[in-house]
Amino acid sequence: MRAGKKGNVRQFKKTGAVRTVQNRREKAGNKNRFSIKMQKKVVVLYALVLLAFVGLSVRLVWITRKNENKYQKQVLSQQGYTSTVIPYRRGNILDARGTRLATSEKVYNLVIDAKVMTSKVKDEMKYLEPTLQALGEYFDLDMTEIREYVNTNPTSSWYVPLKQLTYDQISGFQEAQAEEDSNIKGVWFEEEYKRIYPYGSLAADAIGFTTTDGQGSYGLEEYYNDILNGVNGREYGYLNDDLAMERTVKSAVDGYDIHSTIDANLQMIVEKYLKKFNEEYQNKARTGNGAENVGCIIMKANAGEILAMASYPTYDLNDPRNPQAMFGSRMVEQVTNANGYYEIKKTNTIIDQSVIDAMEADDSKEYDPVYLNLNYLWKNFCITDTYEPGSTAKPFTVAAALEQGVVSPNTSFECTGVLEVGGYPIKCHARGHMSLENAIATSCNVTMMKIAQMMGKEYFCKFQNIFNFGLRTNIDLAGEARTASLIYKPEDMGPTDLATNSFGQNFNVTMIEIITGFCSLVNGGYYYEPHMVDKITNASGATVKNIEPRVLKQTISESTSALIRQYCQAVVDYGTGTSAKPPGYKLGGKTGTAETIDPMTNKRSENEYVVSFIGCVPADDPEIAIYVVVDRLNAEKQDNARVATVLARSILMEALPYLNIFMTEEL
Structure with a gap:
């Protein structure tokens, strides 16, 4: 019994132990299993974490977009940054036939980067000597100076020993630099443009020139500066950690081309005869040029287009600061007048090399005497200088009287050679019975004074304004003079002023004022705005703007204009302008002789004059x-308009066939 019980006990214990182990395993398995509730919690938690990441990403994108420039700057500021200007090309100035009068040529500045040149490779300066040797071989440089600069400024990245080199001058060096295994480093070429004037001094007054920073001075260059200039481009970027350039290029925008109305061939004809005139009279009565100034304008009578505009002395547009261009001219100086204002006055000193040397050595003045005289040279006499027009004003006086109706084509006057006005006897070289035609043809002062008295000062001043005297013509050139203060208003005009004004004395004009008004006298009465440019195109040749002839007003009627054409033809046929007539052509015109004001005494000079001739072809x-x-004029006797008529005739004899204006009379 004991043995059986004992066996049962063992079996029970064994069975119980197994069950105990199984229970433990079941409990452990139950602990490792997720309940449905727990799984839901995990899913919710995962979703919340995912949403947090999405929200963070959206926030980062929003911040980045909002502050993109700020962060880009912060990043770029921490890395190697480079920026290079891409220069624009200033537009061309072309003549009426497309000939380039001013253009821009790409040139190169030699830049030495001493930092690169002296950099070491394996503790050795491999680039210094080969680069210096190549610079000495290909360029005209003081290599002692270059070597000294590089050695004393090893961290410098910018040194420019040579400027405005042509491509031919740098091509040999570039080829050597580009060779395989070349050790020529630390030299590069900065591009820019240089203004070139292919014809030198041709049309210098009209074209003008540019300063070293590319801005126009005088003439078309200044007036159309913003049109001719473009916008610089830029190549910029930064060096990344691998020293690779991350770059962006913004291309330059080139300036527009302007197409002038000037005909280069006609301009050459005019300038040839102005130079010949100077050579004829140079040093004749005194040391110096053939005259203080000589000017000529040729204009289309029915459009206002300037075909040629020139004066003498002139200068080379490629070297405008060369003082030799002033040789033979009278020196000017700056003085302070009684009111405390600065004035520019001429002296009796004729400029030569010794005078230039003295001006350059003179440091006692507040201004630069050389630059002051160069500025005087650069001015365009045809639009900036004023003078009394003399008898070229007489057709204007007669036209105004015809328009007012105080005279008719049949009106006549008696000239006794003198007329007393305001207590002053005013002389006239003419005599006898004068019709309107005879009065203009023989240039009778007395007739003009009587006509002006009939008109009265109110109407006389009104017509001066109609003919644009005292007003700017608004020609598209920089520097046109203002003459409003140089003509009379009715309230300021006395009897003597009215009398002298009638024949072109005692008021001032510019050349461009007279020829523009004269064109309206002979073309039917239409006053065209004078202009030098008729088209603007972009760099690819497409037209940006056409500038058409512009009629501003009608000064006189067609019937009055026809009479003025008849009277002006009489001047050349049998009057004071016979020496102006080119063979085979009907020419109308008017001569002029005017006294000048002595700059020293501010009184009328008794021996210095301005003489002129204005004409039109064909006359009818x-x-x-x-x-x-x-x-x-550089002559003992200056009051002879024949010098102007002969000069005009010389120009016309060559200009008219070139312009295809056919002869209307037998030779």
């Missing part, structure tokens, strides 16, 4: 007008 149906002015 004008296509062009020409105006020649000679300011204080």
